[in-house]
Amino acid sequence: MTLSRRLLVLTAAVLLLGGLAAALVLRAAARGDRPQPGGPAVTAGSVTLGPQDRLTFLNATPGPHRGALTSVPAGTPEAPRTASDLTCQRFHAAAGTGVCLRSTPGALAQDNRALIVDADLRTVRSFPLAGTPSRARVSPSGRFAAWTVFVAGESYGAAFFSTRTAIVDTRSGALEPDLEKFAISMDGREYRSADVNLWGVTFAKDDDTFYATLGTAGQTHLVRGSISRRTVTTLAQNVECPSLSPDETRIAYKKRVQRGAALWREHVLDLATLREHPLAEKHSVDDQALWLDDRTLAYALPAEGAPDTTDLWTVPADGTGAPRLLAPGASSPTRLG
Template sequence: MTPLRRRLLILVTAVLLLAGVGTGVVLHAASRAARENRPQAGGPSVSSGKVTLTQKGRLTFVNAAAGPQRTAVASVPSTDPEAGRTASGLKCVRFYAAAGTGICLQSVPGVLKQSNRALLLDANLRTLHTFPLAGTPSRARVSPSGRFVAWTVFVSGESYSSAFFSTRTSVLDTRTMKLTPSLETFSITLDGKPYKASDVNFWGVTFATDDDTFYATLNTASHTYLVRGSLSRRTVTTLIQNVECPSLSPDGTRVAFKKRVLSRTNLWHEYVLDLRTLHETALAERHSVDDQATWLDNDTVAYALPTDGKVGSTDLWSVPADGTGTPRLLIAGASSPAPL
């Protein structure tokens, strides 16, 4: 065999080997995707159907159960959350709704990188406006009246447990369509004094019923604070330390939040803060809760926890807001609850 033929044979063999490896990788990925999207035996009953934000007595959420409707916005009766779920055609990473207004945060895979966007939705889950996001979706909320919408994304880092991360929180007035790209432009009063710093981050907005007051987390100098803000005055004021992902109760008197336990750990326990006395009550959930809780009513909060043995899946749990009782499984394979 001549040197030229030998080199050609080696080249052809290498190409065939690479093609075989590539085909194997593609087939493995396709097989894995098929497994993840195949309905699991014994899993929740999921059927495609119409989901609207005017269906009172329903609890909406992002479906995390395996199958073709995975990540779809779905709903169940509030009084029977274990009933078969109805899944829409809308898929979201994060979702929330109130008063017929919805917000859906999406991550759409692309050739070079994923595209992140926020969809403002009407009561029929139709997209009214699309907004590009500066990073990975994290939190989403709608004010009780439906007028204001807020979302938080990770500009850098992938979670609040990362050593270094940066967030951006935006607020949209759905009446005027005026977008505040970042709460970092608001004036800050920290411990009674004006405050400015380059490391300021906000996340986890929750709205009061007056369409002006909101609460959020402020992070700076390795400390987190609960802040009360005014949309009209573009100001925030710190109230108390070590509060993350606040959620205002329907009666506006308390905030559910996750509190970091043991400094420098990535463990959070769920608490409720009385806004009048600033008294904290530890809830009965003893697992680490890395979520922005949702009030189902004035007595109960819901939150997501990782599903045992299933990577990337979560279940919704609920617990009394007064620190009594025990946690109970609300909806298996679900996240981002929003009671209608």
């Protein structure tokens, strides 16, 4: 075969492979915009945060409503989903107020914002975020909202990460932009360190007390905080992403079970005795669990065969029973009503 013929054949092969690759990319992109066969039905409609027996979550199934806040009856989470126009990476709501964390990646910058929305999902306040959305919570009264973002690193399992956590008064708009500025009491003494991180806020009903994780010197601690006094006090070690029970007697949290690895097991801590017990879920849970009621916790796990998607699971809070699938292709649950 002559040199010119070899070059002609090579050129044709390159063009053919390039066309095939482009076709596969376009096909995958198109498939990602369409509901997948056998997945939950999702249709556009009206979603509100009013007092009703509903479950809301962010829809993670492929299709035009991916990332949208969706709603289903709390008693039948497998029912067809109603999708709103609000899209978020993290969401939580209480008492008709919601917080939506948005991230819009760009080639050179990100437009990350926290939106405070009313019961009809209308934005009433908007705040810039200092990094990538991680955790979001609204106080039981709706008076306060909190969010955590990564400002360095993208995972709590990373060798190095830095967080920024803020609390906002949803009524006045007054913002505490960085909880690391709060005074810290550890073992009865004032504590200061340049490596302090605070993340994963959960609120009590008194519109002042909150709990969170404090990370410093290679250790994590559960802290109880006061918004009005701008203080946090350590209570227990190896506690991450706490979630206060509706009766305010227990904290659900993820406990690191292998040092140096991103492996956690969900536990529940009794606040009166500081005794803990593991839950029946054996998989590593990297989430801030939500109490559906005083007996049941919900949390997200990576979907099998789809690492960029999560499913919602539930487990009894007393350590008995077994995990149960609540909603496939979903994250950031909120129980309304």
